[in-house]
Amino acid sequence: MPGDLYLLAGRYRLIERLGQGGAGTVWRAIDEMLDRQVAVKQVRVPDGLDQRERAEFADRAMHEARSAGRLRDPAIVLVHDVVLEGGQPWIIMDLTTGRSLDKVIKERGPLPPGFVAAVGLRVLSALEVAHAHGLLHQDVKPANILLDADGSAMLTDFGIAAPMGGRGDMFGSAGSPGYMAPERLNEQPSGPSADLWSLGASLYTAVEGRAPFERALPAAVAAAVLLHEPPFPARAGRELGGLLMAMLAKNPAARPTAAQVRQVLSGLAGPGAAPQRPARRRRWWLLPAVLAAVVALGAGGWYAAAALGGKDIGRYATAPDPCTLLTDAQVTGFTKSKPERSLTRPGECQWLVRESTYPARRLIVRVWAEQPTRDLDGPAVAQRRFASEKSTRAAAEGVSQRQAYGPIREVPGLGEAAIRQNGFKFYLDSDQSGMADSILLLRTSNLLVEVVWHREDVDVEAAPGKSAEAVADPQTAVAAARMIVAALAK
Structure with a gap:
């Protein structure tokens, strides 16, 4: 230190x-x-x-x-x-001069609902910018929300943000259990709704003066997040309280979108008690019923809600099981070895190829279905997500320490759009060998599919700046992707 x-x-x-x-x-x-x-x-x-x-x-x-x-x-x-x-x-x-929201809560106790809604709008704005760039904050909590003297809020600690999907949760252990969404505690794939869950928990703490899953021990907090519902935030009032409870839903698909959160908070934001705005109250009046229907319907809830609103959901109400998109025989054909298949986590399947007892190669398939928002249909959301992933990955091109990423390349004839990128990472004790990845991302309707062909102990004689392309094997990832697209078309 x-x-x-x-x-x-x-x-x-x-x-x-x-x-x-x-x-x-x-x-x-x-x-x-x-x-x-x-x-x-x-x-x-x-x-x-x-x-x-x-x-x-x-x-x-x-x-x-x-x-x-x-x-x-x-x-x-x-x-x-x-x-x-x-x-x-x-x-x-x-270096900001503001005071953290958690310190303000400790000193003043519960804060007025209107003020809390205004804070929520500012933090939501920051999260929407991050999500549009393909990044998750991962650590939204009162300690990371700073308040200026005029009461305006800022969100800090974006330094540990991580990309959506793609390359895993780099900082999966970061954050406080009481402000981590259930899917993160379960080490499952997380998206923007996980950040919104954390925002809901933070606003709950601000308006009630205590955390929604407050317990004596961290392990008990984590268990409460996974297994129990928080008490209704009585000090928040019916509208803000209902929104916070919806944001804290265990099922990501049952949570309101950023646009719906913004609509409610905009109607309540103010320096003190929530203003009474009849027009906004009428629009919000329908939301509890919609959210209740979503909770009842489970993972398909937003699909049904959007269908009632006339949205184009897209071809996929939920993402298909990735382990059904390729057969073991197909994987054996292009890996030239007998693979071990396993569902490593929801939305991800892996075919592991061993050499002796050492896992030398693996084919990974990840899938996720984007759902409509208030403003965009499902395919449009997927298109925006694909564009964000493309720009984020393009920014990684070049050499960083002992790791290199090649340029983004278009792959014609795969779904509605597809890109690929090669990566290479030297082992710490070697300048001749390391790990190579060929990564392909494709979009079809509202579905995104990522294929990763990962190889260990890859020898390279080229300079680090050229290694990602020098040892690339994109053909395997492309071949797998073509079979996946054919399976989806059935």
Whole structure:
């Protein structure tokens, strides 16, 4: 742990520790090059990682921090720089003078519903910008919401944001259990609705003065998130309370969309008690019934609700089982080995090819179906998500430490749109071998499918900057994708 006045990267002088949590430590520092104060986050590296895993963690952390640095919104604390020192990623951000929402709650107790709704609108704006760029915040909680003197809110700690779908949850252990959506606690794929769940839990805490799943022990908190419903937030009132309960639904498909959350909060936002607006109240009057229907219908709830509203849902009410999209015989044909198939998590299937007892190669298929919003139909949401994924992955092109990603390439004739990208990661103790990935993403109607062909112990003699393309094997991923598209057409 660095001491006071430690000079980071020859530029950032650490002055004092501002706070510490599960994701890392935040310092106040001076950027000696520009003579200004900044906040520096020392990202915590998870315990129990070997050297290779620590290097991979650091590389991915820096990549995601750079992606977060592209986000621009008045409610987002900006990320300026990211450096690697002492084997740890360090993220440099704006130093804000606001006080965290959790401290305000501790000092003042429950806050007025109108004020809480206004805070929620600001944080929602920040999340919508992040989601439009294909990033999840992953750690929305009162401690990461800062309030200025005029009461306006900002969302900080975007340095640990992670991409939707794609390459896994880099910071899956980050965050506080009481503010992590059930799917994250279950280590299942998460999307924008997970961030909205965390926002709902944060606003619940602000208006009630206590967390929705408050318990004495962290393990009990996590169990409550997974198994129990929170008490109705009586201080919130019927409208805000109903919205918060809907946002805290266990099933992601049963939660309101960002547009629906914005509609309700806009009608309630104010410095004090919620204003009475008849027109908005009439629109909101229908939402509890819709949400109740969604809860009753389960995963297909938004499908039914959208159908009633005349939306084009798209071809897929829910994503198909990825393990049914390829047969073992097909995988054997293009891997030239007998694979072991397993459903690794919901929405993801893996075919593992072993050499001796060592897992040398694996084919991974991930699927997810986008659902309509108030403003967009299902295929339009999928198209926007595909475009966001494309731009995020294109930004990764180049070399970062011992990892390289090639350019994005279009793949014609696969669904309505398809792209592929190659990646290579040198082992920590070698400049000649490492791990290679050929990644393909395609869209058809409202469905997105990702195919990853991963190979271990790949030898390369090219320079690191060329290695991703030099050892690429995109044909296997493309062949698998063509068979998947044929299976979907049946």
